[in-house]
Amino acid sequence: MSDELILETLTVTKNFFGDKSSGVNNITLFIPKGKITGIVGESGSGKTSLLKLLSGHMKPDSGEVFFHGRPLPVRSINPLQAHTAISMVSQDNSGMDPNDTVWSNMVNALPSEDANYAIQKVTQALNLLGIYELREQPFGKLSGGEKQRVTIANALINRPEVLMLDEPFNQVDANYREGLQHDIRQIVKEWGVTVVLVSHDPAELLSMADELIVIKEGEIVEHGHPENLYHSPKLLYTAKILVRCTELTAAQAKICGIKSKRATVVIYAEHAAVSAIGISGKWVVKQVLFKGFYEELIVERNEVTLRVLNYQLRKYAVNSKVSISIKKYYEFGKWLG
Numbered sequence: 236m237s238d239e240l241i242l243e244t245l246t247v248t249k250n251f252f253g254d255k256s257s258g259v260n261n262i263t264l265f266i267p268k269g270k271i272t273g274i275v276g277e278s279g280s281g282k283t284s285l286l287k288l289l290s291g292h293m294k295p296d297s298g299e300v301f302f303h304g305r306p307l308p309v310r311s312i313n314p315l316q317a318h319t320a321i322s323m324v325s326q327d328n329s330g331m332d333p334n335d336t337v338w339s340n341m342v343n344a345l346p347s348e349d350a351n352y353a354i355q356k357v358t359q360a361l362n363l364l365g366i367y368e369l370r371e372q373p374f375g376k377l378s379g380g381e382k383q384r385v386t387i388a389n390a391l392i393n394r395p396e397v398l399m400l401d402e403p404f405n406q407v408d409a410n411y412r413e414g415l416q417h418d419i420r421q422i423v424k425e426w427g428v429t430v431v432l433v434s435h436d437p438a439e440l441l442s443m444a445d446e447l448i449v450i451k452e453g454e455i456v457e458h459g460h461p462e463n464l465y466h467s468p469k470l471l472y473t474a475k476i477l478v479r480c481t482e483l484t485a486a487q488a489k490i491c492g493i494k495s496k497r498a499t500v501v502i503y504a505e506h507a508a509v510s511a512i513g514i515s516g517k518w519v520v521k522q523v524l525f526k527g528f529y530e531e532l533i534v535e536r537n538e539v540t541l542r543v544l545n546y547q548l549r550k551y552a553v554n555s556k557v558s559i560s561i562k563k564y565y566e567f568g569k570w571l572g
């Protein structure tokens with residue numbers, strides 16, 4: 236059964252300088268209802284522009300955005316029902332007054348002047364994100380992570396159908412980040428809210444998103460289920476964004492024992508195994524990066540540098556000689572770059 240769609244774009248283009256060098260170009264996409272769609276791409280590829288177009292914050296030069304199958308007009312001073320159904324959390328917490336308390340900030344954002352209604356809504360939203368105790372704090376005095384929680388609570392206050400999140404976890408430490416990710420997944424499950432998530436963190440996108448859209452120079456270049464994109468990327472660009480990997484030329488790949496006629500060979504860190512014994516032992520450990528329950532080794536041979544995962548902690552010291560075996564590799568032609 237195919238997913239019900241909530242947002243669609245049809246050949247949407249928005250350029251800032253009259254040519255294709257900025258913004259987004261000719262984008263047709265479908266956002267499934269009640270799912271988390273992740274948008275990934277290098278810096279400046281057009282992710283935020285796309286969110287603004289999808290939420291009616293920006294008018295396309297051409298093409299159309301549809302919400303529930305109907306054209307979505309650009310926002311004006313009096314927002315339409317469709318606009319209140321789409322809530323956006325931007326990177327800069329804009330819209331929050333740093334000198335005002337969390338409570339006042341949130342009450343002020345509500346359209347109704349009914350005090351009981353406001354108390355109920357704000358209390359609900361703060362509890363949802365587990366931050367009711369922050370209500371009397373000035374927004375500007377909160378930590379980065381607390382600010383993010385408040386901004387997300389504020390965006391959820393009117394129970395939107397779609398929540399757009401533009402790098403919502405970038406100021407948050409690892410523990411807090413996981414808690415916030417968990418809460419958002421819970422809200423998606425319980426409310427059936429649709430999330431569109433822009434992030435630079437591949438681990439976050441792979442674990443949170445149901446669908447991933449890869450964007451490059453303002454165009455969608457690949458899309459699909461995160462697991463499929465991780466294991467079978469069509470483009471080198473996608474592999475480099477999502478995976479801890481090493482990119483080699485065909486000549487460099489030869490040093491790893493790989494014969495390839497393609498322009499580029501990519502080796503994922505988890506597909507290279509290290510051992511202290513073996514016929515070659517020609518690789519030298521250059522760096523040992525402690526990662527908790529595993530290490531990432533940077534090994535070198537004839538100026539070829541590889542990233543390798545190692546689960547036998549402290550087994551290999553810097554400058555020791557090791558053997559490397561490659562279990563799997565990916566080849567990319569020039570035209571797929």
Ligand SMILES: Nc1ncnc2c1ncn2[C@@H]1O[C@H](COP(=O)(O)OP(=O)(O)OP(=O)(O)O)[C@@H](O)[C@H]1O
Pocket residue numbers: 251256257258276277278279280281282283284285
């Ligand atoms: N209001 C604007 N005026 C002029 N150029 C803009 C404007 N907004 C975006 N751009 C340009 O359009 C391109 C895409 O920008 P956008 O912010 O959408 O990228 P992004 O993928 O979100 O980047 P990042 O990951 O760095 O946040 C960039 O070259 C940017 O400079």
